[in-house]
Amino acid sequence: MEINKIVSESLSAVREKNPLVHHITNYVTVNDCANITLAIGGSPVMADDINEVYDMVSLASSFVINIGTLNSRTVEAMIKGGKRANELNIPVILDPVGAGATPYRTEVAKRILEEIRISVIRGNLSEIKTLYGVKTKTKGVDSGDVIDENADEFTKAKKISKDFAKKLNTVVVITGAVDIITDGNNLYSVYNGQKIMSKITGTGCMCTSLIGSYLGATENVLVAALSGIVSMGIAGEIACENLDKSNEGTGTLKVRIIDAIFNLNEKVIIDRGKIMNEG
Amino acid sequence: MEINKIVSESLSAVREKNPLVHHITNYVTVNDCANITLAIGGSPVMADDINEVYDMVSLASSFVINIGTLNSRTVEAMIKGGKRANELNIPVILDPVGAGATPYRTEVAKRILEEIRISVIRGNLSEIKTLYGVKTKTKGVDSGDVIDENADEFTKAKKISKDFAKKLNTVVVITGAVDIITDGNNLYSVYNGQKIMSKITGTGCMCTSLIGSYLGATENVLVAALSGIVSMGIAGEIACENLDKSNEGTGTLKVRIIDAIFNLNEKVIIDRGKIMNEG
Amino acid sequence: MEINKIVSESLSAVREKNPLVHHITNYVTVNDCANITLAIGGSPVMADDINEVYDMVSLASSFVINIGTLNSRTVEAMIKGGKRANELNIPVILDPVGAGATPYRTEVAKRILEEIRISVIRGNLSEIKTLYGVKTKTKGVDSGDVIDENADEFTKAKKISKDFAKKLNTVVVITGAVDIITDGNNLYSVYNGQKIMSKITGTGCMCTSLIGSYLGATENVLVAALSGIVSMGIAGEIACENLDKSNEGTGTLKVRIIDAIFNLNEKVIIDRGKIMNEG
Numbered sequence: 014m015e016i017n018k019i020v021s022e023s024l025s026a027v028r029e030k031n032p033l034v035h036h037i038t039n040y041v042t043v044n045d046c047a048n049i050t051l052a053i054g055g056s057p058v059m060a061d062d063i064n065e066v067y068d069m070v071s072l073a074s075s076f077v078i079n080i081g082t083l084n085s086r087t088v089e090a091m092i093k094g095g096k097r098a099n100e101l102n103i104p105v106i107l108d109p110v111g112a113g114a115t116p117y118r119t120e121v122a123k124r125i126l127e128e129i130r131i132s133v134i135r136g137n138l139s140e141i142k143t144l145y146g147v148k149t150k151t152k153g154v155d156s157g158d159v160i161d162e163n164a165d166e167f168t169k170a171k172k173i174s175k176d177f178a179k180k181l182n183t184v185v186v187i188t189g190a191v192d193i194i195t196d197g198n199n200l201y202s203v204y205n206g207q208k209i210m211s212k213i214t215g216t217g218c219m220c221t222s223l224i225g226s227y228l229g230a231t232e233n234v235l236v237a238a239l240s241g242i243v244s245m246g247i248a249g250e251i252a253c254e255n256l257d258k259s260n261e262g263t264g265t266l267k268v269r270i271i272d273a274i275f276n277l278n279e280k281v282i283i284d285r286g287k288i289m290n291e292g
Numbered sequence: 293m294e295i296n297k298i299v300s301e302s303l304s305a306v307r308e309k310n311p312l313v314h315h316i317t318n319y320v321t322v323n324d325c326a327n328i329t330l331a332i333g334g335s336p337v338m339a340d341d342i343n344e345v346y347d348m349v350s351l352a353s354s355f356v357i358n359i360g361t362l363n364s365r366t367v368e369a370m371i372k373g374g375k376r377a378n379e380l381n382i383p384v385i386l387d388p389v390g391a392g393a394t395p396y397r398t399e400v401a402k403r404i405l406e407e408i409r410i411s412v413i414r415g416n417l418s419e420i421k422t423l424y425g426v427k428t429k430t431k432g433v434d435s436g437d438v439i440d441e442n443a444d445e446f447t448k449a450k451k452i453s454k455d456f457a458k459k460l461n462t463v464v465v466i467t468g469a470v471d472i473i474t475d476g477n478n479l480y481s482v483y484n485g486q487k488i489m490s491k492i493t494g495t496g497c498m499c500t501s502l503i504g505s506y507l508g509a510t511e512n513v514l515v516a517a518l519s520g521i522v523s524m525g526i527a528g529e530i531a532c533e534n535l536d537k538s539n540e541g542t543g544t545l546k547v548r549i550i551d552a553i554f555n556l557n558e559k560v561i562i563d564r565g566k567i568m569n570e571g
Numbered sequence: 572m573e574i575n576k577i578v579s580e581s582l583s584a585v586r587e588k589n590p591l592v593h594h595i596t597n598y599v600t601v602n603d604c605a606n607i608t609l610a611i612g613g614s615p616v617m618a619d620d621i622n623e624v625y626d627m628v629s630l631a632s633s634f635v636i637n638i639g640t641l642n643s644r645t646v647e648a649m650i651k652g653g654k655r656a657n658e659l660n661i662p663v664i665l666d667p668v669g670a671g672a673t674p675y676r677t678e679v680a681k682r683i684l685e686e687i688r689i690s691v692i693r694g695n696l697s698e699i700k701t702l703y704g705v706k707t708k709t710k711g712v713d714s715g716d717v718i719d720e721n722a723d724e725f726t727k728a729k730k731i732s733k734d735f736a737k738k739l740n741t742v743v744v745i746t747g748a749v750d751i752i753t754d755g756n757n758l759y760s761v762y763n764g765q766k767i768m769s770k771i772t773g774t775g776c777m778c779t780s781l782i783g784s785y786l787g788a789t790e791n792v793l794v795a796a797l798s799g800i801v802s803m804g805i806a807g808e809i810a811c812e813n814l815d816k817s818n819e820g821t822g823t824l825k826v827r828i829i830d831a832i833f834n835l836n837e838k839v840i841i842d843r844g845k846i847m848n849e850g
Contacts, residue, residue, distance in 0.1 A: 041326050047600075051770045069672065117344035118344060153312045153314070264331070264546070265548070360617075394618070539827075541831070
C-alpha cells in the first residue's frame with residue numbers, strides 16, 4: 014500500500030506543477046497524447062522543426078521522443094532536442110515504437126540511446142528485446158512476444174529489463190498483460206489494465222506521455238515511470254467497467270480512457286493500484 | 293443472401309488472420325484509420341519514410357496508399373512501397389483523395405496507377421471520373437457529382453467503373469449514396485449507409501482501410517472490396533440508429549462507427565447487408 | 572439582441588453556401604478542425620504541398636493558416652497560399668499558435684503578417700501581445716497571461732487589440748475567459764464558454780476553423796470572427812451541461828463540442844449568445 018500512496022502523491026505533484034511536456038511524436042496518436050497530457054494535469058507542446066526544437070525543449074519540464082512515424086527530418090530534431098534536454102538536466106523519455114520491425118527503426122532507436130541520456134525507455138517486449146539485443150518476433154509496431162504472469166517469458170522479461178536498465182543506467186518499462194518497471198535495482202510489476210486496450214491505437218504512446226508528465230513533476234524517475242503505468246492501467250479498467258458491451262466498443266473506450274485520466278484522483282490510485290514490489 | 297454469407301466469411305477471415313495493414317496515408321484521418329483497422333481485426337502500421345518503406349511493406353499483408361495530404365517526400369515512399377508490394381504480390385489499394393481538385397493530385401494519382409499494379413481503387417465519383425478521364429466537378433476533396441440510385445448518373449457511373457476496371461485490370465469502387473464495386477465483369481451495388489456519414493471527415497479513408505484489412509485476409513479481391521463497403525455501411529447505420537438526435541451529432545457518430553465495426557459479426561452482415569448483384 | 576440576430580444569420584449563410592475552407596494547419600488537432608468545419612456547414616480541405624497550394628487555395632472560399640506544428644517546408648506553402656488568396660481576395664485567417672514561445676515561431680508569424688494581408692488573426696493573449704510587441708509570458712503554446720473580466724489585464728487587452736487591429740487593418744481576436752473581437756473601431760466582448768475547454772487540445776484551433784468557415788460565407792469580417800467565437804463558446808457550454816461529471820471528462824467533452832456545433836441553430840445563438848458591444 015505504501016507504494017500506492019507514493020504514486021498518488023505524484024499525481025498531486027503533476028496537478029500542482031502543470032509541467033510543460035515537449036513531444037516529438039507520431040502523427041497517428043498525437044492528438045490523444047496531447048489530450049491525455051492535459052487530462053493528467055500537464056501542458057503538452059508538440060514542435061518538431063529543427064529551427065525551434067532547441068528553444069522549445071529549453072522551456073520544458075520533460076521531453077518525450079516517440080519514433081512512431083519517424084522520418085529523416087524529425088530524427089535530427091529528436092537528437093538536437095535530446096542533447097539540449099541533457100544539457101539542462103530535463104528528463105527524456107523514449108518510446109521506440111516498432112523497433113525491430115525495420116532496420117531503420119532499430120538503428121534510429123539505438124542512435125538515440127547512444128547519443129542521448131534517457132531517463133525512461135518504455136516499449137513492448139519485442140521493442141525492448143530488440144534494443145537489448147536478443148531475438149524476438151515483431152508484428153509491425155506490435156509485439157510478437159507477450160508477457161503473461163504465469164509464463165516463463167515473464168521471468169525472462171524481468172531479467173532482461175533489469176540488465177538493460179543497469180547497462181543503460183535508465184529506467185526500463187515493458188508494457189503488456191503485466192507491466193514491468195525497473196531501474197536495474199528495484200523492479201515493480203503492475204497488474205492493472207485490460208486486454209482490450211491493445212485494440213485501441215496509441216495506448217502505448219499515451220502511456221509514454223503520462224510518464225512524461227510525471228517526469229516533469231517528480232524527482233524520482235522510477236516512481237514517475239510507475240505512476241504513468243498505474244494511471245493508464247486504472248483508467249483502462251474504469252473505462253472498461255463503464256462500457257455497455259452490447260453496442261459500445263473501442264471508439265467509446267478511447268474517449269472514456271481520457272475521461273478516466275481526467276477524473277483520476279489520489280484515492281482511486283490508492284484503492285485500485287495493483288503494484289507488486291519484486292525487489 | 294449467398295453473397296452476404298460470403299462477405300460474413302471474409303470478416304471471420306480478418307479476425308482469424310489479423311493481417312498487418314501497412315498505410316501511407318494522410319495526417320487528417322490517420323488515427324481513425326488505425327482504430328478502424330484494429331476494430332475490424334487487422335493490425336495497422338503507418339510508416340512513410342523512404343528509408344523503411346521497403347522493409348515495412350515486406351512484412352505486410354496489404355498496403356494502403358491514401359493521397360489525402362500527399363507531399364513530394366511521401367509520394368516517393370508510396371511509389372517505392374507499391375513497387376515492393378507488387379514484387380511480393382501483396383495487394384495494394386489506392387485512395388486517390390481529391391484527384392481532380394488540383395493538377396498535382398491528379399498527376400500523382402495517375403503516376404501511381406501507371407507505376408504500380410493496384411488491386412483496388414476506391415474513390416468518390418469525381419475522383420474516379422477524373423482518373424478515368426471524363427469531365428467532372430470536384431469540391432476540394434469532396435465529390436461534386438453525386439450518385440443517386442434513380443438518377444441517370446448511376447447508370448453512367450456503372451458503365452465508367454466497369455470500363456475503368458477492365459482497362460486497369462483492377463477492382464474499382466465508387467462510394468456515394470449507393471456504392472458500386474466492380475472488377476470489370478461483375479458489378480455489385482450496395483445500399484447500406486446513411487447520408488450523414490459524409491459530414492464526418494474520413495469515412496472514405498476508413499472505408500479504404502477496411503478494404504485494406506479484408507484484402508490482407510482473403511484471396512478474392514472483389515469480395516474483399518465488397519466486404520469493406522458493406523461493413524462501413526452497416527456500421528454507419530447502426531451508429532445512426534443509436535444516436536440521440538436531440539443532442540448528439542457527428543462527434544458521437546464517429547465514435548460509434550468504430551464501436552459498430554468492433555462489434556460487427558457474421559450474423560449482422562448476413563441480416564443487414566443490402567447487396568445487389570447487377571451482373 | 573440585434574447582434575445575436577446578425578450572428579445567427581451568419582450561421583444560416585454558412586449552411587447555405589457550404590464554403591470550401593482550405594487549411595494549412597498542425598497535425599495535432601487537424602482531425603478536429605476538419606470535423607468542426609463539417610459540423611458548422613463548411614467543407615474542409617487540408618493540403619500543404621508547395622506543388623498544389625496555389626491551385627487548392629484558388630478553389631477555396633477562405634484560407635486558414637495555423638502554425639501549430641510549422642516546419643520549414645509548410646511555412647513556404649503557407650506564404651505561397653496566402654499570396655494567392657490575396658490575389659483572389661479570398662479571406663485569410665492566421666492562428667499564430669505559440670508565437671512568443673520560440674524565436675522561430677515568432678519570426679514566422681511576423682513574416683506571415685508582413686507578406687500576407689490577413690483578414691482575421693486569432694490567438695490567446697500571449698500570442699497577440701508577442702506579435703503586437705509588448706512583453707508577455709508564454710507557456711509552450713498556452714498563454715501565460717490571462718484575461719479576466721475584472722482584471723486590469725482586460726482593459727489593457729482591449730487597448731492592445733484595438734491598436735493592433737488598426738495598425739494591421741485587420742480583425743484581431745483574443746480568446747480567453749472573456750473573448751475580445753475588434754476591427755480597430757468596434758470592439759465586442761463575448762462571455763460564452765467554460766474554463767474546462769482549455770483542458771482539451773485544439774479548442775483554439777477549432778475556433779479558428781469556425782471563423783474560417785464563417786469568413787467563407789459572409790462579407791462582414793468582424794461579424795464572421797464574432798460568429799466563430801460565439802459558436803464555439805455556446806457549443807462548449809452545451810457540451811458541459813450534458814456532461815456527467817462523476818465519470819465523464821475531457822474525452823467526452825471534445826466529442827460533445829462537435830455534436831453541439833452540428834446541432835447549433837439560429838434560435839440557440841439568439842437565446843444564448845452573450846455578446847457585449849464595447850464600442
